[in-house]
Amino acid sequence: MSAAEFPAETATTGEWVRQRNRFTERVTADGSSGWAALPGRYHLVVSLACPWAHRSLIVRRLLGLEHAITLGIVDPLRDERGWRFTLDPEGRDPVTGIRLLSEAYLASDPEFSGRYTVPALIDVESGTIVSNDYHRLTLDLETEWHALHRPGAPDLYPVQLRAEIDEIDELVYRDVNNGVYRCGFAASQRAYERAFDALFRRLDLLSERLERQRYLVGGTITEADIRLFTTLVRFDAVYHGHFKCNRHKLTELPVLWAYARDLFQTPGFGETVNFEHIKNHYYRTHPAINPSGIVPAGPVSDEWHTPHGRETLGGSPFGTGTPPVD
Structure with missing residues (x-):
């Protein structure tokens, strides 16, 4: 399910509290974070239904990063296992080969027990999740991926x-x-x-x-x-x-x-x-x-x-x- 899904918890007041993002690594221009902004290294998984994932989809499009970051789109409907790649041939994501987004989460942290959320930026080589931090992800696409922006890309974060x-x-x-x-x-x-x-x-x-x-x-x-x-x-x-x-x-x-x-x-x-x-x-x-x-x-x-x-x-x-x- 997405970061915009079922209640993470309900406080005693009845207010809904959102689940915190589990994976918050950053991709940086110089790789000082441990993850360098390189073409073909990362795969962005989104649901077209989810507003948090939609942010990264728009930014990727405006900046012309389609050639640098591949895109995976999950089925808008889920079963009890979470987001599925049933829109793809044989029900597998063509880039990572996984059937369920949960596979990438558990490859990253076998003890993970929260909700499997989108957007998820996956390292293609290892199949692990670099980030599901929708707040920071788009800001980094705007500021750390300059070398791969298309000519004429707008400055979305002046x-x-x-x-x-x-x-x-x-x-x-x-x-x-x-x-x-x-x-x-x-x-x-x-x-x-x-x-x-x-x-x-x-x-x-x-x-x-x-x-x-x-x-x-x-x-x-x-x-x-x-x-x-x-x-x-x-x-x-x-x-x-x-x-x-x-x-x-x-x-x-x-x-x-x-x-x-x-x-x-x-x-x-x-x-x-x-x-x-x-x-x-x-x-x-x-x-x-x-x-x-x-x-x-x-x-x-x-x-x-x-x-x-x-x-x-x-x-x-x-x-x-x-x-x-x-």
């Missing part, structure tokens, strides 16, 4: 804006990215209402900020926009109903809805979204929340392609960089 990006990321993580799960997996009414209030209070503040500027920090897309986008793009499809985040739909929040469509229509974003995987995963793998397993037919994804009008605020998606190309 030095002069990092303090502001980090501040925004912390608030968005607490109240929005993780907040929707604190709503959905709350084990008491009070815990749910606290998470619900914090979520929509933050969305209101983000709406105020984005009413005046096209992107969260500066005049171009940064890491902060990527982290917010992966929650917003799932909001109406799963979080609004499935996780009871239902004060408003995203489509009823004009500024955030336009902002999300702007990003969706930007190269590198919309093509990484798979609503079929998203809805099937959430509605069919949380039986405590949706025991019938019925997947809703809506909402209609065509609305994501409607005009957003955000260009009038100025800014440029990639600054002096260029969009990704196939």
Whole structure:
């Protein structure tokens, strides 16, 4: 299951607590961490349903790291053993040869007893996991893999804006990215209402900020926009109903809805979204929340392609960089 899955534990207050990442090694440009940024050495395993994995998928695409880091995509549905490579021929990941992500986890730590989460960056030679730290993984792709970025790759984590990006990321993580799960997996009414209030209070503040500027920090897309986008793009499809985040739909929040469509229509974003995987995963793998397993037919994804009008605020998606190309 992903880092965005079943409750890791429920505190006495009924609040849901996320499992900590087990593997937090870093890949660095000079290899001083023990892991060097080298082409072909690492394999990124993701679920297209998971917002935490989605971050790394977008960053890999925007920076043109497809040639350097291979990609494995798991089935959006799991059995009791966790994430499976049933989308691949013979049910095996073609790069590592494993059938289950748990095999890489247990090869890395035979005593591991937690949840097998995505994203997972695997060392191809040893078959062990270098990192499942979704917080740090994208930052390292942006800062330690420069030599392998495509020509014209945007700067998603500019030095002069990092303090502001980090501040925004912390608030968005607490109240929005993780907040929707604190709503959905709350084990008491009070815990749910606290998470619900914090979520929509933050969305209101983000709406105020984005009413005046096209992107969260500066005049171009940064890491902060990527982290917010992966929650917003799932909001109406799963979080609004499935996780009871239902004060408003995203489509009823004009500024955030336009902002999300702007990003969706930007190269590198919309093509990484798979609503079929998203809805099937959430509605069919949380039986405590949706025991019938019925997947809703809506909402209609065509609305994501409607005009957003955000260009009038100025800014440029990639600054002096260029969009990704196939």
